[in-house]
Amino acid sequence: MPSRVTPADPEPVTAGELDPGYAERQRGLVRMKAFATSLLVIAALVYVFARRMEATTDAAVWGYVRAAAEAGVVGGLADWFAVTALFRRPLRLPIPHTALIPNKKDQLGDSLSNFVHSNFMSEDNVRNKILAAQPAAQIGRYLQQDSHRERIVAEGAALGTALVNGIDDQQAQLMVRNMVFSQLSSSAWGPPAGRLLAASLEAEEHHQVVDSLLTALNRWLLENRDAIATVIADRGPVSQDGPIRWLHERIGYKGADVLAQWVHQMRDNPQDPARQQLDAALNRLAEHMQSDPAMIERVEGWKAAVLQHPETQRTVSMAWPTVKELVLEALADPESDLRQRADSYLADLGVRLDQDQEFAGQVDERIANTAGFLVRRYGESAVQLISETVRRWDGEQAARRIENAVGRDLQFIRINGTVVGALAGLVIYTLSELII
Numbered sequence: 361m362p363s364r365v366t367p368a369d370p371e372p373v374t375a376g377e378l379d380p381g382y383a384e385r386q387r388g389l390v391r392m393k394a395f396a397t398s399l400l401v402i403a404a405l406v407y408v409f410a411r412r413m414e415a416t417t418d419a420a421v422w423g424y425v426r427a428a429a430e431a432g433v434v435g436g437l438a439d440w441f442a443v444t445a446l447f448r449r450p451l452r453l454p455i456p457h458t459a460l461i462p463n464k465k466d467q468l469g470d471s472l473s474n475f476v477h478s479n480f481m482s483e484d485n486v487r488n489k490i491l492a493a494q495p496a497a498q499i500g501r502y503l504q505q506d507s508h509r510e511r512i513v514a515e516g517a518a519l520g521t522a523l524v525n526g527i528d529d530q531q532a533q534l535m536v537r538n539m540v541f542s543q544l545s546s547s548a549w550g551p552p553a554g555r556l557l558a559a560s561l562e563a564e565e566h567h568q569v570v571d572s573l574l575t576a577l578n579r580w581l582l583e584n585r586d587a588i589a590t591v592i593a594d595r596g597p598v599s600q601d602g603p604i605r606w607l608h609e610r611i612g613y614k615g616a617d618v619l620a621q622w623v624h625q626m627r628d629n630p631q632d633p634a635r636q637q638l639d640a641a642l643n644r645l646a647e648h649m650q651s652d653p654a655m656i657e658r659v660e661g662w663k664a665a666v667l668q669h670p671e672t673q674r675t676v677s678m679a680w681p682t683v684k685e686l687v688l689e690a691l692a693d694p695e696s697d698l699r700q701r702a703d704s705y706l707a708d709l710g711v712r713l714d715q716d717q718e719f720a721g722q723v724d725e726r727i728a729n730t731a732g733f734l735v736r737r738y739g740e741s742a743v744q745l746i747s748e749t750v751r752r753w754d755g756e757q758a759a760r761r762i763e764n765a766v767g768r769d770l771q772f773i774r775i776n777g778t779v780v781g782a783l784a785g786l787v788i789y790t791l792s793e794l795i796i
Contacts (some may be wrong), residue, residue: 385764392771399778400440403432427789428782435781439774447759447767461762462755469750473743481739487728496713496723503710513702517691524687532680540676541667549663550656554649561643567630570638574627581620588616 407429414422444450445458461468479485502508560566581588589612626632648655666672690698713720750758763770 382764385768389764389767389771392768396436396440396771396774396778399775400433400436403429403436403778403782407433423793424786424789428786431785431788432778432782435784436774436778438781439777443767443770443773446770447763448756459755459759461759465753465755465758466747466751468758469747472750473747476746477740477743481735481743483732483736483739486735487732490728490731491724494720494724495727496720499723500710500713500715500720503706504714509703509706509710512706513699514694516702517699521688521691524684524691527684529680529684532684533677536680537676540679544663544667548656548660550649550659553659554646554651557642557649558646561639561646566639566642570635571627574623578620578623578627581616581623585613585616585620588619589613592616 407426410422410426410429413419414426441450445455446460448462449455449458503512557566589609592612592615593608622634626635629635645655649659687698690696693699713723753761
């Protein structure tokens with residue numbers, strides 16, 4: 361009986377096979393199977409009824425109906441067999457060349473993988489698609505929207521915060537410390553410091569530093585006038601008693617005032633002989649720091665003392681925690697200078713991408729070249745995911761998944777087979793009646 365050819369419903373799928381649209385596609389597949397099968401059953405019933413009417417009446421019309429229904433049944437059965445044979449053995453019979461997908465899923469996965477790689481994941485296809493899409497202009501228009509930039513900056517800040525918090529503090533401190541001390545210890549300080557001092561003297565950039573030092577010295581002399589006068593008086597060559605002490609103090613105050621006046625004069629007059637001698641001494645120091653082995657060695661001794669000083673060690677060790685705290689605070693504050701600068705940069709970039717065609721073309725070309733490189737380098741490995749995934753499925757699982765994806769459309773083959781078969785049978789029967 362025709363009802364025996366109704367295919368069994370697909371086997372239940374596991375929870376792992378249920379993607380978001382799996383259940384809906386499965387319901388659609390079941391409905392289309394029921395419709396195609398119902399059409400086949402109707403054709404079979406019409407055939408039986410027409411056959412009976414043809415045998416019991418003389419009406420010629422029943423011959424046409426019987427021929428159409430008979431051909432529709434044959435076409436429907438043939439296409440049911442063809443569609444079913446893709447996914448399972450029809451009626452579970454061991455017919456050769458059936459259950460093609462379960463038996464040849466590995467070859468199918470390899471063929472699909474090669475097809476995708478050859479026709480879609482080729483370097484030329486990807487480059488041409490990207491260039492045609494003009495991504496730079498689209499990015500530019502996107503970045504010109506305030507809300508879009510705000511979201512990008514916020515997401516970037518969240519990502520940056522996660523990355524910074526993910527860094528091991530002890531490892532970071534050790535890395536910073538080793539980097540700083542290895543760089544500072546790897547080369548002599550004398551020659552570069554001498555060259556820097558010589559360049560500063562040649563450009564007369566040292567005058568501001570010398571002026572500041574002399575200003576500070578003059579202020580100190582004025583603020584400590586009494587103490588300086590006392591020191592001078594205490595070192596008088598004769599008795600410190602009575603009038604002699606008074607005389608020594610007057611000499612001390614005079615000496616303190618002369619010293620302060622001399623420093624003030626030297627500060628205000630770059631041509632002062634003492635100032636000229638100071639410049640000459642600095643020039644000699646710059647030369648010795650570059651070429652005198654003894655001076656270079658002395659500077660290295662100062663360097664070692666500075667690097668080994670506990671305060672230097674503590675300062676360098678505190679560099680990473682300080683930088684981390686500053687970065688995290690800036691990332692967390694929407695009004696921070698860091699995030700405002702990022703927003704301003706993105707806004708300027710968006711305007712340039714949208715309005716500067718040459719720049720946008722260069723960006724498009726770079727994006728296309730990067731994508732082309734990735735496809736050329738990793739495209740084949742990427743599409744192998746298709747064949748590897750299919751290979752991991754068992755035969756029945758692969759058949760269920762593929763049938764769920766395309767089986768609903770394949771049921772139209774069965775419907776068309778029944779309808780077209782009926783029309784073909786009707787045409788053939790009509791021609792035979794006309795000719796024979």
